Amino acid sequence: MFADVVARRVAAFLLLAALAVGAAARAQAPLPKPLVLTLQPGPLKQTDDIDAGSGVVDVTMTIPDVQAAVGVPLFKLPRVVANVETVALTLKDLVVRDGFGEVPLAARDVKGPDGPVRHWSSTREVQGDLVIHYQAPIDNRPPARGAAPPYSLRTEGGGFSGVGNVFLLLPGGDKNYPLSLRWDLSKLGEGATATSSFGEGDLNLPNGAPSRLWSTIFMAGPMTRVPAAVAPHGFSSAWLGAPATDPAPLMEWAGKLHQWMNGFFGDGKQAPPYRVFLRYNPINAGGGTALTQSFLITHGKGISTDDLKITLSHEMAHTWTEGVDAPWYDEGIAVHYQALAPFRAGLITAKQFLDDLNHTAARYYSDALNTTRDAEIMPRFWEDTRIRTLPYDRGAMYFAVVDARIRKASNGKRSLDDLVLEMNRRRGATSDAKSDAKPDAKPADMAALWPQLLARELGPAGTALHEAMLAGEVIVPESDDFGPCFKRTTQKVRRFELGFDPASLVGDVKTIRGLQAGGAAAKAGVRDGDVVTYAVAMDKIQGEQDTRLTLNVTRDGRRFPITYLPRGERVQVWQWQRASGVADSDCRL
Structure with missing residues (x-):
């Protein structure tokens, strides 16, 4: 027995020794080498013409420890991203080196x-650190392809x-790397600083997918910041140049809204970094795009501060509510909260809330394609603004109905808020010890979860409502679904109608076809075969009854503008109005 005890003790000692050796080996193991990105704008x-600005960004990227056979892809870039042309075909002076010297390249x-x-790829074997150097051209001219997210490289205000x-x-493949971002601002002059979605100036990030750089915005130059001192957490903003309206009050407003949203969606935990970047947009002013820990919003002609407030609120909501990867949810929820959140926070008035609601409702109910099935939307997303806006508008009306039905079914004890917060917990956006769900759920899992949560609240009626929305049925909230301050009414508006096939405006060269005889475009002088460009956001024009469209027409060697009101027949739409005898203090939803 004594021998057995000794043997067990010896075995335990040897095991501990082995563990200690393993731990020491792991402690001494070299850290993975970083992917190093250096940007020199x-x-x-x-x-004086901002649309004539140009320049280059000098890019150097070092990918460590590459071993690749002949013909294996070394690096890549899509030619077009969400209707935005990349530099894949226009980059200059591309030179690549590895441990053997310059790498001969083949592109396909x-x-x-x-x-x-x-x-x-390379026409020879590649070994060692791969150093890629090229120049990315900056061209401020309005994009030829038309409406798209504001991804493109631009210069303004000296940056x-x-x-x-x-x-x-x-790099191709699925290998992860730590990231080192370095800036060289020597060509921008005094006062230039740099920032990105990840933070200020040079920085190092832990191991991660290289693709995170594709959802990152970069900005450098003599920037203005609000707040002036940027903290590592919470809200901050940056812009270049001097927009027509001082953005500082808007950004201070956005900071207050971010704090409120973090308290609501984030359970009051320390606010994650959220950076807002503002820049000029020649073709879709007022629009924006959500990026890693950040949002890019745009200003331009005809855009008011109130317009930008709603856009900021919409995109800010995405920070906490995305994850389903289905536009009816991701965009519909963001529209639902874009006026509701600042209204609850006391940052907009009841009238401003009502204006936003009626803008969404009018565009939705007057849309000639508003019965399009959800499954048809993404394949046709960029071909027609009337398709593109459906996830936003129909989604918002759908969630308004869901919210009202849950409130009524629970006698006011539950609401859409409870389901959204549960969706957040399920995907790992917030932590909750009581949640039995796995964090960081996949988008497909989240899309399947929503109907289950809805059925739990509303039973078969909830399932039927969801299926009706996906099938393209027109969703109409009840008169009191937005609370006691607002009641439903009707109004006649004119449908948005271009007067020709909307697909004419897709692609590099936009050639008019399918002209409607007797339509507004034909009456204004547009002809089949005209090559046109334009510098406005169709989604915005669709929602504004009195906004005229200017097409810059090229015909028979001549170039001239044609301006007209893109409207057709009058139709009746649902709207809401302020109910009399109800105090503003009773309007909180």
């Missing part, structure tokens, strides 16, 4: 899920900005 050319386009992706998905070549 400039020289930049700017004129490969079919990707969203269009062609340019791949670069530049752009999203990584349009100008950064990234």
Whole structure:
């Protein structure tokens, strides 16, 4: 027995020794080498005409320890991202080196899920650190392809900005790397600083997918900041130049809203970093795009501060409510809260809330394509503004109905808020010790979860409502679904109607076809075969009854503008109005 005890003790000692050796070996193991990205913006050319600005960003990327056979893709970049042309075909002076010297390259386009992706490979074997150097051109001219997210490289106010998905070549494969971001601002002059979605100036990030750089915005130059001292957590903002309206009050407002949203969606925990970048947009002013820990919002002609407030609120809501990867949810929920959240926070008035509600309702109910099935939307997303706005508008009306039905079924004890917060917990957006769900759920799991939560609250009626929305049935909230302060009414408006096939406006060269005889475009002088450009957001025009559209027409060697009101027949739409005899203090939803 004594021998057995000794043997067990010896075995335990040997096990501990082995564990200690293993731990020491792990402690001494070298850290993975980082992917190093160095950006040097400039020289930049700017004129009084902001659309004539140009320049370059000098890009150097070092990918560590590459071993690749002949023909294996080394790095890649889509040719077009969400209707935005990248630098895949226009980059200059591309030179690549490895441990053996300069790497001979071959480029080819490969079919990707969203269009062609340019791949670069070598005609010889590659070994060692791969150093990629090239210049990404900056061109401020309005994009020829038309409406799209504001990803492109731009220069203004002595600096530049752009999203990584349009100008950064990234390694193929699924290998992760730590990231070192370095800035060289020597060509921007005094007063220039740099920032990105990840933080201020040079920075190091832990191991992660290189693709995170494609959802990152970069900005450098003599920026203005609100707040002036940027903290590592919470809200901050940056912009270049001097917009027509001082953005500082707007950004101070946004900071207050972010604090409120964090208390509501984030359970009051320390606010994550959230950076807002503001820049000029020649074709879709007032629009924006959500990025890693950040949001890019745009200003331009005809955009008011109130317009930007709603846009900021919409995109801020995405920070806490995304994860389903279904536009009816991601965009519909964001529209639902875009006026509701600042209204609850006391940052907008009841009238401003009502104006936003009626804008959404009028665009939805007057949309000639508002019965399009949900499954048809994404394949046709960029071909027609009337398709593109449906997830936003129909989604918002759907969630208003869901909210009201849950409140009524529970006698006011529960609401849509409870389901949204549960969805957040399930995907790991917030932590909750009581939740029995796995964190960081996949989008497909989240999309399947929503109907289950809805059925739990409303039974078969909830399932039927959800299926009706997906099938394209027109969703109409009841008169009191927005609380006692507002009641439903009707109004006649004119449908948005271009007067020709909307697909004419898709692509690099926009050629009019399918002209409607007797339509507004034909009456204004537009003809089939005209090549046109335009510099407005169709989604915005669709929602504004009196906004005229100007097409810059090229015909028989001549170039001239044609301006008209893109409207057709009058139709009756649902609207809401302020109920009399109810105090503003009773309007909180």
